[in-house]
Amino acid sequence: MYYNSGFFNKKIHAANLPTKVQNPKQAPPITPPVAPKPSKRKTKNIKPEIEAIKELGESNIPTYKSNIHCMTIIGQVEGHTILPPQNKTTKYEHLIPQLVAVDQNPDIEGMLVILNTVGGDVEAGLAIAEMIKGLSKPTVSLVLGGGHSIGVPIAVASNYSFIAPTATMTIHPVRLTGLVIGVPATLDYLERMQDRVVQFVVENSNITEENFRELMFKMGDLSRDIGTVIVGKDAVKCGLIDELGTISEATAKLKQLIEEKNLQGGIH
Amino acid sequence: MDDVLYTIMPISTIFEEDTKPGNYQEIIYDGIQMQVEHIHLNKFKIIRLYSTDPADYLKTYLQPGEIINI
Structure with a gap:
């Protein structure tokens, strides 16, 4: 009984927890190889530019003061x-x-x-x-x-x-x-x-x-x-x-x- | 005494229920008071600035929709 119930509990845990954790983990690796690869590349290409613009924008602000x-x-x-x-x-x-x-x-x-x-x-x-x-x-x-x-x-x-x-x-x-x-x-x-x-x-x-x-x-x-x-x-x-x-x-x-x-x- | 509203908006529109409050807060960032939306941990999205200085509205990193890290 003890062994059984313990096993049963474990099984429940094993069935519940990993699926919750694994599903989101499994989902991304499945999708990238299918199609979204180019989109990933695009974001990788754009990101540094945006960051650079942001950084340049921050430092290149003309010191315009309005009266x-x-x-x-x-x-x-x-x-x-x-x-x-x-x-x-x-x-x-x-x-x-x-x-x-x-x-x-x-x-x-x-x-x-x-x-x-x-x-x-x-x-x-x-x-x-x-x-x-x-x-x-x-x-x-x-x-x-x-x-x-x-x-x-x-x-x-x-x-x-x-x-x-x-x-x-x-x-x-x-x-x-x-x-x-x-x-x-x-x-x-x-x-x-x-x-x-x-x-x-x-x-x-x-x-x-x-x-x-x-x-x-x-x-x-x-x-x-x-x-x-x-x-x-x-x-x-x-x-x-x-x-x-x-x-x-x-x-x-x-x-x-x-x-x-x-x-x-x-x-x- | 209740507040007296002097407005053309129908009172039913002003006090309409079942509207979700936005996750907005007011902060001071870069010396400017602004309304932001909390996105995640220390990330906030700018909704609007409250500044009177027109120069603040030209700052590219403070445009509405920009994400700031605090």
């Missing part, structure tokens, strides 16, 4: 809660230290803010907008693709704003998500939240409060919502954005603002 730094605001502006992973987000804990660094670094003379955002957290968006507004260096913003919802105050926060002719901005009321407890208080809170956004936009652009609120509550422009979608030229026409343009116009303006600032600094 203009660029901040891209993409996807959702993420606030105090982490959004699920399918969202592309811009986090305020990344941007705010970067803004401080841009403000403090003497080598940086100006900042370009590039927006392609669908909106996001009101508080985080306003925080970023206030930081851009308060930056001690010239700032130029450029709306590409879309600068919707909370992207609007961020876009107008800079010294001068540009919008690409094809870019759009959606202006709509601030809505609440999830469960509402205490409806009158919540509505009042939302109203004040909305006022903060409206106030910031009106103060930092050429649009009038009346005009902005009109766009915000317009009916029939959005299929599922109240609000307005404004395309490039219209954003300039209503005074929300300063000028139509893309990268070349934005950098030219930024350089001009930097020069003006340097001249002023020289006089004082």
